[in-house]
Amino acid sequence: MEDKEIFMEKLVEIEALIDSEKIVELNEYLTEVHPLDIAEILTELPEGKKQKLFQVLPWELAAKVLDELDSDTFSEILSSLSQGQKKRLLDLMSQDDMVDLLGELSEEKRHEIINLLDIDDAEDIKELLIYEEDTAGGIMTTDFVSLRKDISIYNAIEYLRENAPDAETIYYVYVVDKNGKLAGVISLRELIVSKPTTLVEDIMNENVISVNINDDQEEVAKVVTKYDLLAIPVTDTNGRLRGIITFDDIMDVIEEEATEDIYKFAGTMETEAELYEEDKFFPRVLSSVKARLPWLIVTLFGGVMSATILSRYETTLNSYAAVAFFMPLLTGMGGNVGTQSSTLTVRGLAMGHVEAGKSMKTIFQEMSIGACVGIICSIVVCIVAFFWMGNIKLGMVVGISMAVNMITAATIGTIVPIVFKKFGVDPAVASAPFISTALDITGITIYFTLTTILLLS
Structure with missing residues (x-):
């Protein structure tokens, strides 16, 4: 819908027409409103007013509105109609949209609705329900010539x-x-x-x-x-x-897949966002904990591993305490580069621009980018470390570590999604939490290994 203010104006006007029982004016007003907008308005109306509004709609417009409703509102509206009304509306509905709605209903409710269809339509719907919802069979329609x-x-x-x-x-x-x-x-x-x-x-x-x-x-x-x-x-x-x-179904698929990948990158799930929209407090909290905890556990163990590695360089830290000042900078920069490479690689795999079996060009390209930005950033941080600490050797260690870490980050951020894809795992799970945790470990190891070799040798 256009925006919240216009939506509220339409909602108030429609409620006023329903309250004053101006049926003719309401009918004329609704015929100028898009079916999707009417569906959104329906979800905001109290139960009694939903039925009054829906009964005013012409048959074809009512069927288009049903196509746009969520499964709960669809079931609620349908249950308020007579058998004859249900049959006529279901006959006018798009088959693929009906299948999507039926897939979210209980077995009993689904069976009840299918029994209202004529024999041919019922057979078509039953066939479509057999296929997995994320396959071509699950999103196709048999309403074609x-x-x-x-x-x-x-x-x-x-x-x-x-x-x-x-x-x-x-x-x-x-x-x-x-x-x-x-x-x-x-x-x-x-x-x-x-x-x-x-x-x-x-x-x-x-x-x-x-x-x-x-x-x-x-x-x-x-x-x-x-x-x-x-x-x-x-x-x-x-x-x-x-x-x-x-094409309209393809647009829905593109939006669905992009949304799914975004949630995976963040280390969560779409069900969490859906419960936010429904404003259910306790289910929302439980769902969020279940969605986020696995990735946070991965990050937690990654942090423990980083701390374990760090403890092995206690002598280096005692001798050069200043090296600790640059740890957040190095791990942060490595994480950023790794996430950038990972995001571009996952997107390339999804769009078909990157093939898991022919990936050396992509890996070499991202390594080259990591090397270029790493060298530039390393020069900057080397100069900063030298003027800040007055120690040229420390500046060189930090600079070299920065360059090596960023090259490593770009490489890992590219290779991990490609390997996942090759083994049939969704590359989107190579998300920011996973990549960042891996790079924290490698970044600390690189930094303190170079520090030990160059400063304490």
């Missing part, structure tokens, strides 16, 4: 006139052979301008880009964005056309 390749353009257009109203999109129409296997694609424009007697197979494009029904949704999103597609067909292992995925 396909054409046989051996029919004429005239018959194809007549077929579309009859069947296209229920389809998710018809900007591109997919062509199949007599066995239902994907054979090509044809645009609506090509159908309209072609001669009626021409066969579909004579003008279709056989070079059609498709995805397998079991492909991960993130891989599907990459294909759609790479080729700038409005929709993409989904086939089974035998090449039969099973559904399509439209």
